[in-house]
Amino acid sequence: MLMYGFDVGGTKIEIKIFDSEMNVLDSWRVPTPTNDYSVFISTVQQMVAKADKKFSDRSSVGIGLPGVIDKEGRVTTVNIPCLCGKQLLKDLVQTLNRNVGLVNDVRAFALSEAMARENYHSETVLGVVLGTGVAAGLCINGQIHLGKAAVAGEIGHSCIHATLQQKYQFPIQQCNCGLLGCYEKYLSGSGLLFISQHLGFDYVNTRDIVNDLNCDNPNAKEVISCYLDCLGQFLAQQVLAFDPDVIVLGGGLSNIDFLYKEIPHYIEQYLFGDLKSPQILPPQHGDSSGVRGAALAGRVENN
Ligand SMILES: [Zn+2]
Numbered sequence: 001m002l003m004y005g006f007d008v009g010g011t012k013i014e015i016k017i018f019d020s021e022m023n024v025l026d027s028w029r030v031p032t033p034t035n036d037y038s039v040f041i042s043t044v045q046q047m048v049a050k051a052d053k054k055f056s057d058r059s060s061v062g063i064g065l066p067g068v069i070d071k072e073g074r075v076t077t078v079n080i081p082c083l084c085g086k087q088l089l090k091d092l093v094q095t096l097n098r099n100v101g102l103v104n105d106v107r108a109f110a111l112s113e114a115m116a117r118e119n120y121h122s123e124t125v126l127g128v129v130l131g132t133g134v135a136a137g138l139c140i141n142g143q144i145h146l147g148k149a150a151v152a153g154e155i156g157h158s159c160i161h162a163t164l165q166q167k168y169q170f171p172i173q174q175c176n177c178g179l180l181g182c183y184e185k186y187l188s189g190s191g192l193l194f195i196s197q198h199l200g201f202d203y204v205n206t207r208d209i210v211n212d213l214n215c216d217n218p219n220a221k222e223v224i225s226c227y228l229d230c231l232g233q234f235l236a237q238q239v240l241a242f243d244p245d246v247i248v249l250g251g252g253l254s255n256i257d258f259l260y261k262e263i264p265h266y267i268e269q270y271l272f273g274d275l276k277s278p279q280i281l282p283p284q285h286g287d288s289s290g291v292r293g294a295a296l297a298g299r300v301e302n303n
Contacts, residue, residue, distance in 0.1 A: 001302075002057050004048060005295025007105065008065035010030060010079035015047045016200075016291045017055065024288075037082040045095050062298020063092070064102035064108035064290050073102050078200070101297030106250075107144045107153060107281070108293030110137025113248040115296055116284040122245035126238055127283075129233075131251025134184040134191075138242055144297070148283075156184035161233050168226060168242060170198065183234050185226070189252055195230070196223045204298050210256055228259065232266025239271060250283045 002025070003018040015027040024036065033039040044063070053059055061287050067077025073089020089102045103111070110127030119125050120142075128136045134156030138145045145152050159181045160170065173194070175182035185191055190205050196203040203209050212220035235247060249259070264277035272279070283289050 002059040003057055003201065003295040003299050004051055004059050004061045004235070005291040005293075006044065006047075007294060008063060008080065010034065010066070013043065013047070015051060016288070016293060016295065017051055017059070018292070018295050022295075026051075032080060033082065034080050037086055040080070040082055041091055041095055044092065048096055057094040058098065060101070060295075060298040060302035061092075061096055061098060062103065062108075062294040062296065062301070064103050064105040064294035064297070067104050068151060068154075069102055069104055071146070075102075099298075099301040101294065101299070101301040103144065103294060104135075104137070104153070105149075105290045105294075106135040107137035107146070108291075108297060109250050109289045110139050110153070110248070111142075111144050111296050112285055112289040112293030113250070113283055114139035114142055115293075116279070118284060119246050119248065122269065124242060124244040124246075126242055126244040126247045127289075128235070128238070128247060129250055129251040130187055130189075130249060130253040132188060132190075134187045134251075136238070138244070144302075155234075155238060156187070157182045159183070160186055160230070161237070164230050164233055167229075168198070168231070173279040183230070186230050187234060187253075192223070192227050192253065195226050199223060199226060202266065206252065213256075213258060216258035219292050224256075224258070228262055228266045231259075232263060232268075233270045235263070235277075235280070236267045236270035238277070239267065244278055246279045246281060248281050248283055250289060254282055 005016045007014045008267045012029045013032050016027040017025045033043055066079050067075055069075050074135040077083055092100045106129045113127050114125035125139045136153040136155050157177050157179055162185055172181040173185040175185055192206050209220050209223055213224055263280050267277040287294050
């Protein structure tokens, strides 16, 4: 049986058709209807119908999207306003006439990486995405841990540690979530630029910082050293909370090669005794991990 994975973003919906070995057989994308719920539902329905027809199949459907999806399948997302408050899971199950896996895209990323060959035998895998936002997914024995309100993994909205705030004299920033001092404001792509600005440098995009870092530029080194210090403290807290076998990083900032060599040292300085950092790995499936994880979540719903 094939699997259909959907990656729903604020601008496009992508479908990927996987075989049972997770090979991609086909994929296409369409613009996301963001303001009309019924058009959104019919768009997904048409994509599924096209795939069913093309592959003469009636495959499992898994959908990953940004935002919080509660256990009843109700969605809260800023990127696709028409989905907010809607019983998306119930409506999709009814419309598509099959079980559907509906999962937050970062949790989907974590599932994909937990099921990847290299991590398959790890009991606990924490996937941490450092991109536009900062969030995570915890997989235990190949299953996503959602928690009571399905917010397990929203660690980007925990508060920056007092030691970091004092050490760097960071202002406590207001986060879009309504809280103050969220790690996301310091560890996301814009967080890295904030750190650069705070240290007195005028970088306007993260690519320039990385390029300068590769040329041993002292300004870029200072920015990245501060960023890694914050990331090390942040990940050390996750180690103390979850003690994962492996942490897989994703998102735009996970492409900084330098990070993997340095980060264990930064983590360990915030762990007590002789505690060691778990393995910190780059993603095995890169940007495809979200849609791959969504497909896997769909398969679970149809087993
Ligand atoms: Zn926040």
